[in-house]
Amino acid sequence: MTLNIETPALLFSATSLILLAYTNRFLTIAQIVRGLKKTYDMEHNKSILIEIKNLNLRLTLIRYMQLFGVLSLFLSVFGMLVLFVEWQLIGIYIFGASMLCLLASLGISFWEISISVNALRVHLSDLIEKDKTN
Template sequence: MNLRIETPALLFSATSLILLAYTNRFLTIAQIVRGLKKNYEDNQTKSILLEIKNLNLRLSLIRYMQLFGVLSLFLSVFTMLVIYLNISYLAIYIFGLSLLSLLISLGISFWEISISVNALRVHLKDLIEETNKK
């Protein structure tokens, strides 16, 4: 199999956009955590504490999503260097690792989104039950 230098370069735009999305998620959750922490200091309820715990898990997952996303980008650039040095057999394996890193990052992203959706459903369930009582 012959790998051309343009192939790993194709991941640049996709990976950059994914990393930007991950960073936006991180910043949003960090802002929510700060607000909840202040709210918890005023009203020490168990539900706020559970929500902070959930958000802490999501922040950890986002950190790993970013880690594997950056690793994918790094390995793509490294693949291009190896192709430039004309070591094609090694380039194929490194590029494969780059794709695997991106796949892991996307898998963790799916996990984090699932946690987020479940948390929102809990909030909606309370509202739906309250609406049904009226």
């Protein structure tokens, strides 16, 4: 089995875009947490504290998404280097590890999105209840 040096390079554009999306999610959630913390400091509302804990979990997941994404990119570059010096078998294993890291990153991303969707449903549930009573 042989692997061309171009094959690991295929992950570059996809991984770069994914990391950019993860960073945007992180920055948005961090901004929301800062605003909620200010509100909580003034009001001490328990629901705000629950929301902050939910967002904290999401920030942790995004950190792991970024970690595995960066590791995937690093292993892709390292795999290309190994293939450049014509160590085929090692290059294949490194590229396989790179794809596994990308898969882990995407799986964690799905988990984080699921948490986000559930949180939005909770927010919208009171509107749905009000709509049913009218």
